[in-house]
Amino acid sequence: MRLLEFVRRHLPVQRVVICALAGLLIFYHTYTLFDLYYGSGTDLYEGVSGNTRSYFENAQSILRVMIVSSLILVVMNKRFALYGMWAAISALVATHYLAFFLDLPFRFLEGRHPLSYLKGFIIPTMITLLYFSMNSQGSSRKSNSAGEA
Numbered sequence: 001m002r003l004l005e006f007v008r009r010h011l012p013v014q015r016v017v018i019c020a021l022a023g024l025l026i027f028y029h030t031y032t033l034f035d036l037y038y039g040s041g042t043d044l045y046e047g048v049s050g051n052t053r054s055y056f057e058n059a060q061s062i063l064r065v066m067i068v069s070s071l072i073l074v075v076m077n078k079r080f081a082l083y084g085m086w087a088a089i090s091a092l093v094a095t096h097y098l099a100f101f102l103d104l105p106f107r108f109l110e111g112r113h114p115l116s117y118l119k120g121f122i123i124p125t126m127i128t129l130l131y132f133s134m135n136s137q138g139s140s141r142k143s144n145s146a147g148e149a
Helices: 002-010 013-038 051-075 080-101 114-148
Strands: none
Touching: 013 051, 013 114, 051 080, 080 114
16 A cells, blocks of 8 residues: 555656657657658658748658657656747647648658648647646645645
């Protein structure tokens, strides 16, 4: 029984889920970057020639690095990292819409509905809600223990 209480107190379920979801996104964006620069040829930007490809590719790569670094800080329980995560993910989704509406010939645009890019907000929303619910429970526990004393 003491072990279960220790685990609940020091490793809440919300924290575990936040780490799992952030880890999933970190893995995905790191793998995408690795595959883009060192990979076996799964080229998301196939079919583009000239500087358009390199500018777009570099912009999205920078955004992916920002997402990974902010997610690492979210796992370390840094509240300001949530803002960085949202800014970077929103900018990445915006670049997808930019490519879609400008009809850039990228392979990742083929056969996709314009609303499909919004699914990039699902996991960050879950991370944010879990983060705030965890912090609100922590602050309510502190106020209850202060009231008892």
